[in-house]
Amino acid sequence: MISYARQNPEDQSAAATPAADDHIAPAPRVSVQAFCETVETAAAVQSAGEDRRLAKAHLKIQMGGMAAAIEAYRSAPTPNVIVLEADGRGDLLAGLDQLASVCDSGTRVVVIGRINDVGLYRELVRRGVSDYLIAPINTLDVVRAICNLFSAPEAKAVGRVLAVVGAKGGVGASTVAHNVSWAIARELAMDAVVVDLDLAFGTAGLDYNQDPPQGIAEAVFSPDRVDTAFIDRLLSKCTEHLSLLAAPATLERVYDFGTDAFDSIFDTLRTTMPCIVLDVPHQWSGWTKRALIGADDILIVAAPDLANLRNTKNMFDLLRSARPNDRPPLYCLNQVGVPKRPEISAGEFAKAIESQPIVTIPFEPQMFGSAANNGQMIAEISANHRTTEMFLQIAQRLTGRSEGKKSRSSFLSPLIDKLRGK
Template identity: 50%
Template sequence: MTLISTISEPQSTLAEALSNRPVPKIRIAAFCETTETHDMVALAAIDRRMMRANIDFQMGGTKTAIRQYSNAPTPDLILLERQVPGDLLLEELGRLAEVCDAGTRVLVIGASNDIRFYRTLMDRGISDYLVSPTDAPTLITAIGRLYEGADAQKLGRTCAFIGAKGGVGSSTIAHNVASTLADRLQYDVILADMDLPFGTAGLDFNIDSAQGMVEALESGDKLDELLFERLLGKCSERLRMLVAPATLERPYDLGEEDVDAFVDMARTSASHVVLDMPHLWSSWARRMLVAADDVVVTAVPDLANMRNTKSLVEALRKARPNDAPPRLVLNQIGVPKRPEIKIADFVKAVGLDPLVAIPFDPKPFGTAANNGQMIFDVAARSAKPFAAISEALLESSGGKRRGGKGWGFLSRLSPRRRSA
């Protein structure tokens, strides 16, 4: 197999300065004086990093906030826009402080761009100050910084792989990309098989594990580093995996909070977390896709895939306004005697260029699947698309092409691990 297309799509720069750390589960109230700031807060509220926060925003300044909280508890964070002279603002903030509960933080958006005034606000106990006009990424970064402790661990990046339709090869691509990142590019990687009843990661890596994905999701508050490490199956020196049970003995109804806890633990344990997503649209699956740092949609060139890809891309663009669009991988190009939609027509319809287009090449892929191997181990030339996808994901995260420092307890538990 050869790589027949590698198209580099310019990625959005909106999220370049944004952290990949989610804002914790807090209550936020915003009081806006201008419609521009109101609209900006509304845009920030739907950002994936703010998914866990509960945000209420309205028009009104300091007087509105004081009136609202005179006889009611204050939220964790108050965002206050006030376009008045510094002396008046300080006086109003003093009155606001009288009705604020202990522990409530205040972030002010104002017109003054004076470092001395900023220092005065900090001395008065204001948590942060932004000069208007500002934008949603700047506000999200400021909020995240308020709740990021000095000892906070660096978080790994999550990449969710999903097929536009069943049987398009999304899992095969996810598994081979995870292997490439770990074994060829030397990053610590966790592969999570989220297709609990029908997952194939255990088969593809020839791993038989009685524990794994379900146990991690159902452990709740008991999921700590030691338990998490015990549930991980070892594929190679730098690749660990959570295996799906792949049985139909019970239904698998996941809660959003369980999924959040699992992803949080995985991101503190490896530099890259590859999520092999099933082809479904549930509340938890949508949440994982929206919250992922990168999303890769795999499709084959037919009408159903084109329709589903268009729907996925539009939904994720709407839900992730401050992030780059999903990555598109076209797979199984050139199946003999199968009518296909031309790549150019597919791209025009979905509004997204493919990162790679992979030709139909059944022999190495079938051999690898039946033997529990990766494509690189069967036919190295056929693995070029996975290297291209891996390097594109590294580029979007600012990672280096070669090397990569391991993070989290996985690094400490691997004595034979080479330093990068």
């Protein structure tokens, strides 16, 4: 019998670009086979397979629709997920009955059709279909449908990864990351963890006045031990809602890592923590690139000079290209207004990047220096200062808390609610 999880049909007219609150958790390592009828659907599925959230999934596409699927599985095991495109109603139901006879237990089926009908949806649910999408579909429809198969339908999305990186060394990216994380935890009351990825020179422990005996080094050098309990033991509690996975900030070891060295750590944190803030060091390696591309949202911190402008532009271009189905990165200007220093204006920056900075943080060395030396956040020194408000504004944008929730519905929604007993 085909297993299923009942899900609301999505509004197929939704825009391809996700809203800030449209968080789609990545799919695990699963096999997905799609059987398409049209070139347009095949192209959408192919594009979905290149999305970062399906990076671990093994996707295979072939044409032929239902008939090809039934024939393929007469002598071969079925994958974790089958995506089927079908045009007619009668042929679809009859085909599903045949498919069930050759389908392995536990396989989930996503159907793409062109009939938006209550009766058809009832029949699909009765036959154990996991999700039904109405063509034409876009890339995000496919990504969302597959990823949601492995998330609890009614559960609030967890594990939003936010990456903060400097366009150049010394621009204060870590300071921004730590203060934004503080705002997420204290002002938005979200459980959050700061992951200091600068193992040799990280400052998160100093900024939060923490000196934990263990941290991220124990996890990255013992990948076979990484699980929820192990990571929990490594976390240092900063406030009620804020935890820290600290860097050792020592030089006894050389911290050379493979591209996927941090994957198990991030995956484990996603399962337990609603918000994970990655303090990414300013370096370009396989694992830093992977961390940025794999994040749900990205903040680039830049100073107002030419080198920062060039680097920000390069990072924007690469990340937009590598993440075509995600929101573009955000950036902020920091240390603006240094006396007697020539600076590139925010307007010129925005013109070159083709995007406005989220905030422009002024150069205030006395306040920031006192906070750093005392192991405090800016909000602890001056709760009502304009910079404190800027960090809160960044926190709201990155988490989607400043934007109203958009509800998706279709004319089938009342029926689905009734089927669920609501």
